[in-house]
Amino acid sequence: MPEAMDAPEIMGNVPGAYALGVFRERHPILVRQVREALPYTPDRLRALDALLDEVVRDVMEPLHDPDGPDGTAHDHAAWAAWGRGKIGRRWVDVPFLWAESYFYRKLLEATGYFGDGPWRGVDPFGPAKQAELHSTAVDDELAALDHAATLPEDERAAGVLLGSLWGNRADLSHAITATGGPGPAGELVVDDGALLWSLLRDRAPGKVCVLADNAGRELLPDLVLIDHLLDRGLAAEVVLHVKPQPYFVSDATPADVAASLRRLAGAPGQAGKTGERLWRAMGAGRLALRAHPFSCAPLPYSDMPDDLREEFASAALTITKGDLNYRRLVGDRFWPSATPFAAVTSYFPGPVVALRTLKSDVLVGVDEPVSAALDASGRSWRTSGTHAMIQGRA
Numbered sequence: 001m002p003e004a005m006d007a008p009e010i011m012g013n014v015p016g017a018y019a020l021g022v023f024r025e026r027h028p029i030l031v032r033q034v035r036e037a038l039p040y041t042p043d044r045l046r047a048l049d050a051l052l053d054e055v056v057r058d059v060m061e062p063l064h065d066p067d068g069p070d071g072t073a074h075d076h077a078a079w080a081a082w083g084r085g086k087i088g089r090r091w092v093d094v095p096f097l098w099a100e101s102y103f104y105r106k107l108l109e110a111t112g113y114f115g116d117g118p119w120r121g122v123d124p125f126g127p128a129k130q131a132e133l134h135s136t137a138v139d140d141e142l143a144a145l146d147h148a149a150t151l152p153e154d155e156r157a158a159g160v161l162l163g164s165l166w167g168n169r170a171d172l173s174h175a176i177t178a179t180g181g182p183g184p185a186g187e188l189v190v191d192d193g194a195l196l197w198s199l200l201r202d203r204a205p206g207k208v209c210v211l212a213d214n215a216g217r218e219l220l221p222d223l224v225l226i227d228h229l230l231d232r233g234l235a236a237e238v239v240l241h242v243k244p245q246p247y248f249v250s251d252a253t254p255a256d257v258a259a260s261l262r263r264l265a266g267a268p269g270q271a272g273k274t275g276e277r278l279w280r281a282m283g284a285g286r287l288a289l290r291a292h293p294f295s296c297a298p299l300p301y302s303d304m305p306d307d308l309r310e311e312f313a314s315a316a317l318t319i320t321k322g323d324l325n326y327r328r329l330v331g332d333r334f335w336p337s338a339t340p341f342a343a344v345t346s347y348f349p350g351p352v353v354a355l356r357t358l359k360s361d362v363l364v365g366v367d368e369p370v371s372a373a374l375d376a377s378g379r380s381w382r383t384s385g386t387h388a389m390i391q392g393r394a
């Protein structure tokens, strides 16, 4: 194991670390927003208030007793095992990735998502996701596909890739405390776009896995990219991995994929044609959907189970979307920025490219003078989504 693999894990209790603000500011706001988003019944309101109190007191309580009213969840045993030595401590005193995952798991429990009552399976982030999917901003983005269709092939390919990349900036969890909307595309700090295309163009079309991130304004351009790969014969099949349950506010679930495909297929022009092709690809099995439980585990991909390892090993390319997948891919650690991407992803069983806008402190593969100059600029370039990377290895 390279020496750099010992970099310290990101925790919320490191002064100045971005993670601290997530626990102190974002999570309380989020619980309050969820409380108002749906007409929750008194039991759910009490549970949400208890979670808010837990977040404000900064002590992680266990999940409810498996024999209790909320105890029907399939994953109690897993969380009890993952949480050994962590539950009972302060949210900020355990690894950031772990604690954030636990927070979203607890939020679902509080809303009754896993219970036997009427709130079972109701996405607490559903209203926000639906509002975004049916916004005029999405109308405009879909209409822009008509112009994209007139571009020369290379420009069009570059456009669909950048659309998917910068779609990651539109993230409802980040929007909670960020100022302003997604805004225009910013700066690329790493651009391995040529590698991505060569992995797809220089060999017979194979399977491409896409590890999706957010629904709505990110998933739509991801689907456009997937359509491009299938339609241009760059992929024989695409496997789209989404979350089995609501997670990190806007992360895509199978229901969100269905809603996005309906949105695309119902749109005029090129967007509608794209939606119809994808709909047919889904029916023909060329576009497959997976919602593996590991997608919501509080663990890095280096701990992936054997079935996922086999899936990625059999892929010509795996594309990971977004900040959280990046954290899980390279390890959520304070790496020196020049740490090679290939070294920290050497465990990954096949070629992998990450499309990510930068929204948290983890960073690899950026030369020290470059990161030092950006740090000196005084901008919060590592965490505000203004900068992005296409970073991969064969």
Ligand SMILES: O=P(O)(O)OC[C@H]1O[C@](O)(CO)[C@@H](O)[C@@H]1O
Residues within 6 Å of the ligand: 022, 100, 168, 171, 173, 174, 213, 214, 248, 321, 322, 323, 324, 325, 327, 359, 360
């Ligand atoms: O949607 P993305 O790109 O995965 O980003 C989510 C990010 O937002 C946060 O939840 C809060 O910043 C990060 O922890 C996480 O990495």
